[in-house]
Structure formats: C-alpha cells, structure tokens
Amino acid sequence: MSVSAPERTVREYFPTEAEYQGLLDRRSRRARLFQLACLLALMIAVVALATLLYTIVNDSFGLVAVVNERDPEAIVADLGYDPAAVDLVDLEYDELVGLLETAVGSGVGRRLEREQRFYEDRLVFESDEVWAEICSSEAPPTGCTAGPRDHSNVHALVLERVVVQDVIAAYDLVPSLFNPDGFDEEIAAGFETSRFGEYTPDQASVEWRAWFNVGFLRSPQSATPEVAGIRTAILGSAWLVLITVVFAVPVGVGAAIYLVEYAKATRLNSFIQTNINNLAGVPSIIYGMLGLAVLVRIFEPFTSGAIFTTGVPPAENGRTVLSAGLTLGLLALPVVIISAQEALRAVPDSLRHAGLALGATRWQTVRSQILPVALPGILTGTILAMARAIGETAPLILVGAASFITSDPTGPFSKFTALPIQIFQWTSFPQIEFQKLAAAASIALLLLLLTLNAAAVILRNKYSRRA
Amino acid sequence: MTNETSIEETMTRDTERAKVSLPEHADLPIPVAEGGGVIETRQMSVYYGDFRAVAEVSLNFAPNQITALIGPSGCGKSTVLRSLNRMNDLIPTARTEGEVLYHGQNIYEDHIDPVEVRRTIGMVFQKPNPFPKSIFDNIAWGAKINDFKGTKSDLDDLVQEALEDAALWDEVKDKLSESGYSLSGGQQQRLCIARAIATKPDVILMDEPCSSLDPIATLRIEELMLELKENYSIIIVTHNMQQAARVSDKTAFFNVKLNEKGMRTGRLVEFSPTDQLFTSPTEKDTEDYITGRFG
Numbered sequence: 001m002s003v004s005a006p007e008r009t010v011r012e013y014f015p016t017e018a019e020y021q022g023l024l025d026r027r028s029r030r031a032r033l034f035q036l037a038c039l040l041a042l043m044i045a046v047v048a049l050a051t052l053l054y055t056i057v058n059d060s061f062g063l064v065a066v067v068n069e070r071d072p073e074a075i076v077a078d079l080g081y082d083p084a085a086v087d088l089v090d091l092e093y094d095e096l097v098g099l100l101e102t103a104v105g106s107g108v109g110r111r112l113e114r115e116q117r118f119y120e121d122r123l124v125f126e127s128d129e130v131w132a133e134i135c136s137s138e139a140p141p142t143g144c145t146a147g148p149r150d151h152s153n154v155h156a157l158v159l160e161r162v163v164v165q166d167v168i169a170a171y172d173l174v175p176s177l178f179n180p181d182g183f184d185e186e187i188a189a190g191f192e193t194s195r196f197g198e199y200t201p202d203q204a205s206v207e208w209r210a211w212f213n214v215g216f217l218r219s220p221q222s223a224t225p226e227v228a229g230i231r232t233a234i235l236g237s238a239w240l241v242l243i244t245v246v247f248a249v250p251v252g253v254g255a256a257i258y259l260v261e262y263a264k265a266t267r268l269n270s271f272i273q274t275n276i277n278n279l280a281g282v283p284s285i286i287y288g289m290l291g292l293a294v295l296v297r298i299f300e301p302f303t304s305g306a307i308f309t310t311g312v313p314p315a316e317n318g319r320t321v322l323s324a325g326l327t328l329g330l331l332a333l334p335v336v337i338i339s340a341q342e343a344l345r346a347v348p349d350s351l352r353h354a355g356l357a358l359g360a361t362r363w364q365t366v367r368s369q370i371l372p373v374a375l376p377g378i379l380t381g382t383i384l385a386m387a388r389a390i391g392e393t394a395p396l397i398l399v400g401a402a403s404f405i406t407s408d409p410t411g412p413f414s415k416f417t418a419l420p421i422q423i424f425q426w427t428s429f430p431q432i433e434f435q436k437l438a439a440a441a442s443i444a445l446l447l448l449l450l451t452l453n454a455a456a457v458i459l460r461n462k463y464s465r466r467a
Numbered sequence: 468m469t470n471e472t473s474i475e476e477t478m479t480r481d482t483e484r485a486k487v488s489l490p491e492h493a494d495l496p497i498p499v500a501e502g503g504g505v506i507e508t509r510q511m512s513v514y515y516g517d518f519r520a521v522a523e524v525s526l527n528f529a530p531n532q533i534t535a536l537i538g539p540s541g542c543g544k545s546t547v548l549r550s551l552n553r554m555n556d557l558i559p560t561a562r563t564e565g566e567v568l569y570h571g572q573n574i575y576e577d578h579i580d581p582v583e584v585r586r587t588i589g590m591v592f593q594k595p596n597p598f599p600k601s602i603f604d605n606i607a608w609g610a611k612i613n614d615f616k617g618t619k620s621d622l623d624d625l626v627q628e629a630l631e632d633a634a635l636w637d638e639v640k641d642k643l644s645e646s647g648y649s650l651s652g653g654q655q656q657r658l659c660i661a662r663a664i665a666t667k668p669d670v671i672l673m674d675e676p677c678s679s680l681d682p683i684a685t686l687r688i689e690e691l692m693l694e695l696k697e698n699y700s701i702i703i704v705t706h707n708m709q710q711a712a713r714v715s716d717k718t719a720f721f722n723v724k725l726n727e728k729g730m731r732t733g734r735l736v737e738f739s740p741t742d743q744l745f746t747s748p749t750e751k752d753t754e755d756y757i758t759g760r761f762g
Contacts, residue, residue, distance in 0.1 A: 007607075076646045120557075202624070264559055265559055349597060350592060350594060350596035351599075352557070353554065353557065353590075353592060353596070353597065354592070354596045354597075354598065354659070354662075355598075355612075356554070356557065356582075356585060357552070357554060357585055357589060357590035357592075357663070358585070358586065358608070358609040358612065358613075358663070358666055359582055359583070359585045359586025359589075359590065359609070359612070359613055359666055360582070360609075360613075360660065361582050361612075364612045368608060369598055369608075372599070373599055
C-alpha cells in the first residue's frame, strides 16, 4: 500500500481499505489483460500483412534454371556483332523482324501479323490481296485497325519465338539467398527423375531473375511466361480507373450535394438515403450482373461504340473497357455518395448561414464556401472508393474482361484486361513461371494502390492547408 | 476612416445604398410603412411544426436606430430576429404567419425571393463565423456573389471601406491575405460585421453578437454599433440587459407564456424607448425581469 488517506468514516457501500486493495489489484490485472489483448489483435493484423508481403516478394524474385533453344549471344554473333558489346535488345527493329521471319513458320507469322502488323506501309507474312480481303470481311482482325508493333513488342516476340527461353525450375527469394546450393541439388534431382523431359543438364544454366522488373511492366501479355508482361493489364486498369472517376465522381458528389444541401426530410428522400447505404454493401458480383445485362447487352450500341462510328461496326461487342469502367463506377458510386455526404455534413451550418445571410443563393454558398471545406474529405473518400474499384475482379469477369489479350486498349471501346484479372488468370495456370508472374503482378497492383492512397493523403493535406 | 464622418460622405453613401437596395424591384413600393418603420411585423407568429414558438408579435423598427430584443431563454426573441430576413426558412419545419413588412412590402409573399431579402437585411451571428478564406476574400465574396460590377481597384476600395466602417482596418490592413481564422474572437466578429455591411444592406440583424466575446471586445462592438446606426438600422438580440440599456434606442421585452394546453409560447410584453423600459416599465413582468427577479 503506497497511498492512504487518514481514517474516516466512509459510507458502507464503498469497500473497506483492505478490500479495496484486493479489488484494485484485480482491476489492474484486468486492465493489463485487455491492453495485452488489444496488442495481440494488432500483432495479428501486422503479421497477416507481413505474411502477405513476404509471400508476394518471396515469389517475385529468386534463382531460375533456364534452357534456351537458341542462345541470344549466338544469334547476335550470327548477325556479325560482338556478343560482348551488343545485346539482343540493342538490335534494330528491322533486324528483329528479320530474325522472326527466318525463325517462325508462315502460319504463325500470318497470325502474328493479323494480331498486329509489323510495318505501317508493308506486310511481312501476308500478301496484299489476302490482307485486303480479310480486312473487308465481316469480322476483321485487330491488325487491320491497330497501329504497328513497336520495338519492345517485337523484342518480346523474338525472345518468345526465336530464343525460346524455357524456365525449367524456379526458386523462391529466401532459399535463393540463404541456400543457393539447394537449388542445384533440386535441379540435379529433377534431371535424375527426368522431370525436365528431353533437356540435358549441360543445356540448363542457373541465373538470377527478378520477375518484377521494368521489362515485365512494359511487355504485353504473352502465352510464353518468360516474356509475358503486364503492360496491357496496367493500361487496362488505368482506363478503368479513368472511366470510373469520370463517371462516379461528378455523379456521386452531385447526388451527395443534393441530398445534404437541398433535399427536405421527406419519406421519399429517407427511402433513397437508406437504399444508397444498402447499395454500398451489395456484393460486387451483383454489379457485374447489372453491367452484363444492362451495359453490355442493352446499351451495346453505345458501349461498343457502334453509334459513334459509321460504316464498319467495331469488332468488339459491348464487352469494352467502357462497359467495365461504368460498372465499376456504379459499384463505387454509393461509396462516393456516402463519403461525400459525410464530408459535406461535417461542414458547420454556421458557414451556410453566413453565406445565405449575405444574399447568396444556395448554389453560390455550396460552390464557394461548402465545397472547398468539404473537398479534402470528398477526395479521400473518392480515392478510397477508386482503390476498391481497382482491385475488383468479379464484376470484370462477368462484364467480359478478355482473358488473353496482347494489344493495348486504345480507347473506351477497346477490349481490355485488368491487373486483378491477369493475376487471377495466371494463378490458375499450373506452370511455376506463371505463379511467379502472378506474384510480380500483385506487387504492381499493390504499388498502384499505394500510389492512389498516397495521392489521397497529399491532396487532403494540400487542400486542408489552404483553408 | 476618421471618426468624423462628414455629412457629405454619409449622404453620398446613403444615395449609393438607395441605388442598390431593394426598391429596384418593380413590385416593391418605395413609401415608408406607417409609423415610419423600416421593418414592421403585424401579428407575426412563428411555428416549428405544430409548436408555436412566438405568437402575434407586432413591432415597428425605426430607421437609423438600434432596437434591442430582450427576454428570458426560450422567449422567442432569436426566432423573431431570424424571421425578419427569412433565415427561419432554413429550418425545415419553420412557418411564419402574419406579416413582416419591409418598407411596406410583405417579405413573405410568394413572389419575394429570400435571397433578395437577405441581401438587403444582413445578419451577424452569435458566434463569429468568418469563411475559411483570407480576410480580403471574406469581405469581397459578398460583393462578388451579388454581381459586383466594379474593377479590381473598386473591390479593394469596397473592402477597405467595409473594414474601416467596422473599425478593423487599422488592425488588419497589413495582413489582408491571411486567413480570417487568424484573428481574435472580437476581431472575427468585427470582420463578420464588415462582411455584412460590404453588401450595402439597409438593416443589420445581430443575434447576441457579443455573447462569445470578452468585455473589452464587447465594448468595441458596442461602440461600433453606435457608429453604424448613422447609416444602418440595427436590430439586436441580447441576453445582456446592460448592453441593451447602453446601446439601444428602443427595447422590446419578450416573455414566455404558458397557454391553455401548457405549451410555452413567446409573446411580446412591452415595447418602448429604452430609457422608459428600464426606468419605469408599465408591465409587472418587465419590472420583475429587469430587476432580476427571474430570467
């Protein structure tokens, strides 16, 4: 006992001094227990997040064993360059196309050309007559309308079709760092059990690979995991976010302004309010069904861009990036409305009264006094809603994100894929390389989300300071 | 601006004010209401839903005078004040009956836009509520939203004039671009007064403008009110009887009355020149209140 008051008559419903000490101990124990419990909860959350990051990073880097059908150095040497000074990627566009021309069969070549042509002004694999014929057909291939391939695209094709690199085994980051010999043993064991088919041990070479690298971000999707990248998916996601923002922010903020600033407390308005709150909790797959039924099917002339073009209707039906973006916009709309309402309600009434008492109309007051104060809150809510929309997969699958597409989206009426779709698709493949690619794409998606959240914080701080 | 405002200046400003004030409206007759009032209420009752907050108030506010509304809490004096420029419209359930005549025109008639009313009958609130903008913008905004036609330098003049009239210019002239929130409470309230007079109103309503200020800031606002009444008609709600006695020309005393059903309704008890009301009130309730027997 450390602190004690002088003896005095206390009312009987308080414990005696002796009892009090015991009860105090019990209270302190309970306090410590709950503090610990809260700390434990925090630890669980942190461990879960750390595990997630660990898994993704662990999968994205590490040792690989590769077998090249043709050695890139030999290819460069064959063209008369010094392999020590010139890499495959340094070759001219024409030389790369030349390599492709000699290496692939005419069937594959024609398919590549129909997908996307090599030159604006001439054809490599197709003949002019056939090309004119297929381009005027009912469903012309993408090569008829899309621009020519670029250097990185053809370089990826050369890697895929000429070098034909095959990753036969891959090792995770942590064992690669701490037990690289284990990988050699694993490869040796693999050859003994002839897991690698016809390859011989001297063909395989072990090298480091960062699956998440610049090339990965810049290369288009490919069926060959060694050259596959996520540029198509990143651009698809960017288009989706753009369309989602353009749709959801004006509509959502406008609806919020009406509900907070203008709507009277009628039954209809409280009914609408309740339903907006409920919509925020509707599973995203339901929005996908809505998008499929309404945007893709009913509004097909609009979402496919058919009503904006004359002559040849576009090849894509309603399964365009516009349909998907609007679907995600609908999904984000309730969240945007609710967060904008919260931000507007947080603006004190004294500002409204001040504005109106000066003879301002309601709109002038909202525009000049209320919105600037509410803007940081609106922005934060909006960006968080966008972050949610970026990670959505289910509605995109329903609306018809392409599972395999190598051409970048060129506008709102393009076919598209998106990062989460790409990750989902790669994880479903059995090859170990695709698992690595999925992990690397996850890093890209997380970085994108992180960027958006950082933007939210920066914008909020910027506009808060201005007040 | 110096303390001595020349008569000429005052007159010029009055003419300017007359040019921009309400009477431009075709439906508004210019003649002053019976009894010479700027604002006159006739049998005005204000309801919040079914609840009658104040009943049958008939008052006549004289031009270029300060009229104080006093009374115990809940007597409806703020309600009366807010109904004079239709700020009560902002309360969804509020409803006003009877007439509120501004220069003879009932401001509750259907064709009257409350925006127009509030521009002519400005308001200063209980708590200082500057906009979260610069001191300059706080004052210039009122002019801008009221379709100010002048140049940038006209706007500068307007801001300076309003700040001078509100006795704030000397304190803020070097920091016009700083936030209105950077000022002290008393300065903020004077900024709000400057903001109100910058739109050239005819009447200024003040809802307990000093209740959140210290005695020195209060004194400055009171001095300011006495200066402003040369150009404006001022109606002030106050809890502070000394303040009413110090600044006002006429005082209206409100009290809460229980009706048959036990509902509390505010009523006007007495309305007379301030000297008279505080020295020889005619009503027993007034006397009880001002001598501190209740309230």
